[in-house]
Amino acid sequence: MAEFVIRAFNDKTTSLTLSSRKLKKVPECVSMLPRLSVLQLNNNFISSLPAELLSLQHLLELNLGNNALEEVPAVLGHLESLKKLYLFSNRIRAVPHEVIGGLKKLVVLNLNHNHIQRLPAEIKCLTRLEHLSVLDNKLEEIPAEVCHLTCLSVLNLTSNNLTHLPQQLYQCKGLTKLHVARNKLTSLPEGIQTLPKLQVLDVAGNKLSMFPVGFHQLHLKELYFEDNRLVRCEPMSSVQDVQVFTxxxxxxxxxxxxxxxxxxxxxxxxxxxxxxxxxxxxxxxxxxxxxxxxxxxxxxxxxxxxxxxxxxxxxxxxxxxxxxxxxxxxxxxxxxxxxxxxx
Structure with missing residues (x-):
């Protein structure tokens, strides 16, 4: 393995792939590649990252998917050039606020298939984030600070335990795809109809009874809403109360x-x-x-x-x-x- 990295060093490579090599830790010599911009470490058994990775200040993409991480490594918060971070299929339970706060250039963040219960308010620091995916976790709520992400284009929150979404979601004007299937939502935020670019909405498998006011003003191309509790048009007799305003x-x-x-x-x-x-x-x-x-x-x-x-x-x-x-x-x-x- 060391020979492989040294050869990459001699070639002055900017990309290194160490996927599916049964690694339990990151080879120390990886930190000897300061020009590295892409590092693929997915499909291994890595449970932590060495502090020496701080030397990779030109790293733009890091793939740590399908490993054995139980937390988001603190060293990641110091890789300030990072634009794409993949942490899917690990054992992560929490996302430390100090790590998220240091990734201001992040464009893609994939946290799918973990055990995350909440996201920190510091996620608002990711002002360039375009793609946020937290599919198949244990989220019970989404912080209102997510609504500060005006560049966000894709938000995937499928298969969590969400009972509601932030009311200010309409502030994410760049949103094109919103996936919130298989949660426990009883309603969608009012004002969602003002999202000018929203094209795909997946709310299947929730507890919705109806869609919010003005919903039909959206210019959707795809809408998935099966397995909800939508009201039906069934004529019934009504009882009108006396109309008395306070x-x-x-x-x-x-x-x-x-x-x-x-x-x-x-x-x-x-x-x-x-x-x-x-x-x-x-x-x-x-x-x-x-x-x-x-x-x-x-x-x-x-x-x-x-x-x-x-x-x-x-x-x-x-x-x-x-x-x-x-x-x-x-x-x-x-x-x-x-x-x-x-x-």
Missing amino acids: LKELVARFVLREKRDRSSPVNRTLPLFPSLVTLLANSSCCAVCLSPFLTTWLQCVHFISLKKDMNMRSSQSIPVRALLCSYKCFNTDGHPYYGVASR
């Missing part, structure tokens, strides 16, 4: 209407009350009359044809969430919205 709701609706008029005195003085601005930020718009309201009065659903409304090949329909401001709007003739019955 004083807070009535005032909020008045302020929200005034806020739409730039010349309104209410609109001009609103910035003087930051707590009120924060409260009104959670307002919605009625799907029928388009009036603003604060508290969801009536949650409805309309059924979207993937072929007709989203220009997809599938002839299936999906339920998309819609919000109405009152029973008055709900009882208006001609709209396509159905109330959602609870059983």
Whole structure:
């Protein structure tokens, strides 16, 4: 093995492949290759990395897939030129924040098939990251800091234990593929319809009952949603409660209407009350009359044809969430919205 590395040193090589060689540790002489840009160490029995790898400051790609690592080696956090890091099929349980914080040039990070329960908030430091894959782990939540990754194109979180996704996911404007199949999701983040580049969405095998408001505005090419608990269009008798709004709701609706008029005195003085601005930020718009309201009065659903409304090949329909401001709007003739019955 040493002879192989020495020959590579004499050839001034920039790429070294030591895959599938039954290695239990990285040969020390690898650190003698300072010009190395690609190092393949996958399919071995490596359980740790030597500190001497610090000398590989020109390393751009490192493949440690299918080894015996139980943690992300600390030395990786000092390889500041690294752009592609593959750590799939190891025994990793945690991703140290100090390691992630040092990989600011990383473009691809593959952590598939490990035992990771959470990702550190420092993942927001990976501002150049385009491909993040944490398939088949034990993630229970995704830190909101992931939403700072505006260059992120592919996010694969398939086969984890996620019950929700960060509400700010719509900030990842570069996202083209989102894979979250086989989790425990009961809903998708509102605002997801504003992802301009999203083409592939896989939410199969979750607990979704409907898709978020405006979902049909996405320009998807592929949508996978089998094995969910989507509501069905089944006529049922309804019981309407007496429509009584709280004083807070009535005032909020008045302020929200005034806020739409730039010349309104209410609109001009609103910035003087930051707590009120924060409260009104959670307002919605009625799907029928388009009036603003604060508290969801009536949650409805309309059924979207993937072929007709989203220009997809599938002839299936999906339920998309819609919000109405009152029973008055709900009882208006001609709209396509159905109330959602609870059983």
